[in-house]
Amino acid sequence: MAKLWDNIKAQIRYLAALDPVDGQKIEEWGKLLAGQLYARRDKFDLRQVLAETGIREPWERRAIEAAYGLLIERVWKDQKVTAGERSALDWSARMLNLRPDDAARLELQTGLQVFGKCLADAMDGGEIAPEDKIRLSIIAGDLNASVPLLMGQFFASQGGAFLRGMFVNFAENHQFNDAALGKVLDAVGFLGLGKNAFLSAIRLQAMQTAEEYLASAKADENLSPEEEKTILWMLDNFGFDAEHRKYFEDEIVDMKSLMAVRDGKLPTISARDVELDSGELAHYQGPASYIDAKRKKTGEGNAKRGRLTITDSRIIFASVDGSHQLKHSKVLEIQSDHSNAFKVMASGRGGGIYVLDRVPRMAAAIYTFAVRRVKRTAHEKYEGLPSRHISRDVRQRVFQRYGGRCAECGASQYLEHDHIIPVEKGGSNSDQNVQLLCRKCNLKKRNLI
Numbered sequence: 001m002a003k004l005w006d007n008i009k010a011q012i013r014y015l016a017a018l019d020p021v022d023g024q025k026i027e028e029w030g031k032l033l034a035g036q037l038y039a040r041r042d043k044f045d046l047r048q049v050l051a052e053t054g055i056r057e058p059w060e061r062r063a064i065e066a067a068y069g070l071l072i073e074r075v076w077k078d079q080k081v082t083a084g085e086r087s088a089l090d091w092s093a094r095m096l097n098l099r100p101d102d103a104a105r106l107e108l109q110t111g112l113q114v115f116g117k118c119l120a121d122a123m124d125g126g127e128i129a130p131e132d133k134i135r136l137s138i139i140a141g142d143l144n145a146s147v148p149l150l151m152g153q154f155f156a157s158q159g160g161a162f163l164r165g166m167f168v169n170f171a172e173n174h175q176f177n178d179a180a181l182g183k184v185l186d187a188v189g190f191l192g193l194g195k196n197a198f199l200s201a202i203r204l205q206a207m208q209t210a211e212e213y214l215a216s217a218k219a220d221e222n223l224s225p226e227e228e229k230t231i232l233w234m235l236d237n238f239g240f241d242a243e244h245r246k247y248f249e250d251e252i253v254d255m256k257s258l259m260a261v262r263d264g265k266l267p268t269i270s271a272r273d274v275e276l277d278s279g280e281l282a283h284y285q286g287p288a289s290y291i292d293a294k295r296k297k298t299g300e301g302n303a304k305r306g307r308l309t310i311t312d313s314r315i316i317f318a319s320v321d322g323s324h325q326l327k328h329s330k331v332l333e334i335q336s337d338h339s340n341a342f343k344v345m346a347s348g349r350g351g352g353i354y355v356l357d358r359v360p361r362m363a364a365a366i367y368t369f370a371v372r373r374v375k376r377t378a379h380e381k382y383e384g385l386p387s388r389h390i391s392r393d394v395r396q397r398v399f400q401r402y403g404g405r406c407a408e409c410g411a412s413q414y415l416e417h418d419h420i421i422p423v424e425k426g427g428s429n430s431d432q433n434v435q436l437l438c439r440k441c442n443l444k445k446r447n448l449i
């Protein structure tokens with residue numbers, strides 16, 4: 001268990017270290033302001049000090065809050081607040097021109113950190129000692145709150161770090177047993193937070209952690225058995241509602257089908273409204289648009305709406321505006337960047353851009369493999385392109401930077417790591433060039449490029 005809490009603390013530190021440049025600057029300014037407040041006492045003039053130190057918008061507010069945070073930390077260091085310290089804090093808040101609710105919010109933030117650290121230390125041995133319980137209630141009392149309430153808030157705000165720490169631990173020890181969770185439940189239960197209250201406090205963070213695993217697997221185009229097990233374990237243990245359960249289960253099925261295709265196992269489906277030759281197998285069928293490559297050059301290339309069928313020997317595009325087929329043997333090259341569109345270069349008719357409406361990655365992968373099987377060659381252009389691989393570190397930082405939300409619309413599901421400047425156009429795999437987009441916004445963006 002000691003290891004578990006080391007991991008949790010490491011994760012909290014890791015998250016706190018995000019945005020290091022800004023964070024460092026703000027911290028320095030905060031120190032400067034707090035120092036001036038102490039040195040000048042009642043002669044402290046906020047406007048004047050800000051002007052002298054050169055702290056301006058947009059940093060002012062954050063520097064002031066950092067200064068107040070430092071003062072709170074000093075007061076909270078011994079994990080209790082005396083009457084004298086209380087009035088000193090109130091005075092500081094006034095001098096720093098902080099509204100009472102802002103001051104209270106900042107104090108709760110710091111208090112929660114102190115509380116969380118104390119909680120982690122108390123749980124280090126896996127069991128909570130009675131004296132730890134008393135220590136925690138003193139902190140809670142100073143914050144005008146109860147221990148269960150603060151624990152709820154701690155897990156709701158730091159639950160992500162808590163869960164990640166737990167899974168780092170699981171991964172290291174290969175123990176996906178429920179015993180560790182059971183111990184945590186016992187410990188928080190002893191402090192008055194029941195199982196259901198704990199689970200509901202941490203549920204959102206659990207969903208975000210599961211989504212992070214999923215997005216990470218998508219970036220790798222590989223869902224490891226451990227990742228799958230972790231996500232399923234979370235579904236079983238954190239009381240996800242039916243809708244979220246289904247979402248995660250469907251996404252896992254989708255990932256695994258995609259991986260099966262990558263391994264050359266193409267699905268067989270019954271295609272409707274197309275006439276197949278005897279023995280011909282259909283692998284995919286779905287709504288799509290088609291843009292004729294030659295017509296596009298002359299500017300008259302409007303997209304045709306229709307239905308795309310991929311078989312083991314050809315694609316068939318059926319549309320009221322004119323249908324066509326293209327044999328796999330005529331395909332010279334398929335360009336696919338794993339978006340919902342792929343471009344086909346072919347000798348003869350049927351070359352052009354196909355834009356899929358649904359399960360796009362799957363269709364492109366199926367098509368690529370069906371063609372490869374017929375031609376026994378690998379012509380996909382992307383194989384020769386620079387690597388699109390985003391390292392695990394970058395993925396984790398990017399996910400945290402966007403708070404597990406789509407950069408465009410704020411959605412928290414179907415998240416994908418997107419290269420802001422595509423790799424094909426010289427974009428890198430570093431933090432600065434990777435953002436978090438939901439599938440919908442990603443598709444929208446790619447259609448514009």
Ligand SMILES: [Zn+2]
Nearest residue numbers: 406409438441
């Ligand atoms: Zn979005």
